[in-house]
Amino acid sequence: MPRLISKKVLAASLGVDAKGAASDMLEEGGGAVPMDTTDKGIAVAGENYKLNHGDVVIAAITSCTNTSNPSVLIAAGLVAKKARALGLERKPWVKTSLAPGSQVVTDYLAKAGLQDDLDAMGFNLVGYGCTTCIGNSGPLPGPIGDAVEKGDLNVTAVLSGNRNFEGRISPHVKSNYLASPPLVVAYAIAGSMQIDMLNDPIAKDKNGKDVFLKDIWPTNAEIQDLIKKSLSREMFVERYSDVFKGPKEWQAIGGKASGQTYQWQDASTYVQNPPFFSEMKAQPAPTSDITGAYALAILGDSVTTDHISPAGSIKKDSPAGAYLTEHQVRPIDFNSYGSRRGNDRVMTRGTFANIRIKNEMLEGVEGGYTKHVPSGEQMSIYDAAVKYRAAGTPLVVIGGKEYGTGSSRDWAAKGTRLLGVKAVVAESFERIHRSNLVGMGVMPLQFKNGESRTSLGLKGNETFDIHGISGDIKPRMDVKMTIHYADGKSKDVTLLCRIDTLDEVDYYKNGGILHYVLRSLAA
């Protein structure tokens, strides 16, 4: 709660008896307390400086937001130019980088004579792409990273990016500031977020005289003048005339890169042929009722697409981790679920594998587990799905309100399908995930009349029959579900079929949108 800070605590943050105050608070269990930001330094191995809280370890001109905007890039170059003229340099602990969004930037910075100045401040070209802004900042130099860990330092990144969520930019950096490209250069020279950029000197010139931000900040007229002199239509025409050619490394890729169908590589752990069409016939089989289905999971309210298909790291002891290990991938090379979306084998194993998902079929267990009902055993959701498939048992998932909320994620629906789930029954659906489920041939069904998994007392040991979907399917029709409870009783409930449009009926009847399009093109 940094913004609700008491005066006493604030004094501590400025260095007044900070350590004492902090430990007192900790003993009282008083929650967040500002650290002593003035506490000087952790020695950096092999260097003649110490690292402190607030030190800028990453200064990056990066991201789509700013790096095609000539006014801020020319401004960054002008800051570098003025700084260089005064004999300033970046601080040695700053990882500096310039990653323009387009090659035209390189042309106009060169034409303006500013790339040399940027190079002098450490802002050499590192690549054309997203880089630091999406977390591809690369490792910090070893001794710097070690010092950060040793001192548990709150070091900073200043980037011209658009996102700075915790942990995104670099694992070593906890405080990340978005700023304009010229400010990024200025912070590389100042080297610390603790410097008041408007009132403190940011560095000393070659004669030992204080330099302030205003001494190196360009005027709008200077920027506009240089833009006029340095940018031209020809630069765009020239750079984009051959845009699909690529560097020599790209041109050198050949071999498998030809043919009308792809030669799938058995050994690849990144790209595999997904089994969506493995048993596909020219004509779709008539739709059929779902009978004798078990619940693969019973989930609560606001289950997100990230619960259903996580994007982050792959745990070693998860089904996906086991698969990668079997394929001789070392844990260090596991990479993320996000990077392996081209491999259904990883993604299906990762479906419902979020460590925070809670299956109500199990008491007090978090993570991607379920009870395999016939055996009563607890196992991973993926392993249970494999057993059910072997036995030819259809599956349903039961959910609460706002099922599938959060950002749209294709594998949340694809993975659900590939696990063998035929229908998801929930109190309500997030709009996009609902349409994605239909797109993957999974039927979304909505409880009616105020009924829910709790009002119906669902435990996960029931079986489910869904009737009335074997013939004509109409958008938003009523569907009957019979619940067979473990005690032998049964109950019929009416559900709303959330296939909402005529197009969607076609998708569902064909087994999904891809199948629908495939058959229309095959005809």
Add this chain to the structure above:
Amino acid sequence: MTRTGSDSLQTRQTLTVDGKEYDYFSLPKAAEKIGDVSKLPYTLKVLLENLLRFEDSRSVSTDDVKAVQAWLTNKGKTEHEVAYRPARVLMQDFTGVPAVVDLAAMREAMVSLGGDPQKINPLVPVDLVIDHSVMVDEFGNAKAFQQNVELEFERNKERYEFLKWGQTAFKNFRVVPPGTGICHQVNLEYLAQAIWVAEDENNKGRHVAYPDTLVGTDSHTTMVNGLAVLGWGVGGIEAEAAMLGQPVSMLIPEVVGFKLTGKMKEGTTATDLVLTVTNMLRAKGVVGKFVEFYGPGLDNMTLADRATIANMAPEYGATCGFFPIDNETLNYLRFTGRDEHRVKVVEEYAKAQGMWRDASSPDPVFTDTLELDMGSVVATLAGPKRPQDKILLKDAAADFKKSAGSILGR
């Protein structure tokens, strides 16, 4: 090639530019049947045109068309779902690979069905820009670029080989190689055209002009809204659907107008402006809504600055952050080397459709509005962990000292 619908409202008209004829689906013509639409926000005019062009009494009905007109009275507060078909798709390598994997699997399946695999292609133009894989391993020296490129190719060999196959195998599918740029810049500077033209599949020999629109598999797809191209980021399945000519379902949204006045002060930058705008719109609450910029401030604003503001729509939570077509749009298209004839089509089309903005254009009707004098913007940062948490440069050092402890959880 593009499809067209059944045109039940008979709005198809012809526009002649430099002696070349283009058919288009006329909003003024539609207005004769459904009522005045001239005061709709520009974004909804784009949506309305899309519905007119694809109206087929099945996935798009004349009721859907009328629902857009009715927006002028309900301002998007009434939920109405429509089927929207963007003109093209933009992808990056992280999210694009699975989409191309599915296409490749469809080719395989086509062979199994005894069909011709060459029939499987995207039905609308798809561009995939490889920009997400390069990492900053080397920095601060003259060799950094080349060394990072080499490492990138080493690490991503499997995926690049696959994408290169896709580029040669599929029609309507282009790959912009690694080391070229970021997808949104390449889109802004090269791919986007503001107004798209294509031959009519249902009326061979006739060309249709329509607003350039897209969905992208990256959240910052909105950047091209700065060039009056309506588009936003979507998940993989919607992108695949769009790629295969299927509609993206959406609600007719609320549209928030953001009025810009004044001129940026000496020493301030587009970044300062966008961080200020982001902070204001987050406070307003625009999730799931369109945002459209208007007001006299647009007269002083470069296209590059508009694109910077449009870029951060996901950070302010909006579906898009749109700037309509005006003289600056045309100047930018020319300066970046777009074809002169196309630039004329953009101007003539926008004027014929009521999609043109100049200093004398009346303000559209909006669901809600807010206003910023750009002259009030000062040097700004955002952090330490959310893009909407604006910090003035003058307060940055003090703010760091305040927030530093809590971030470490002390």
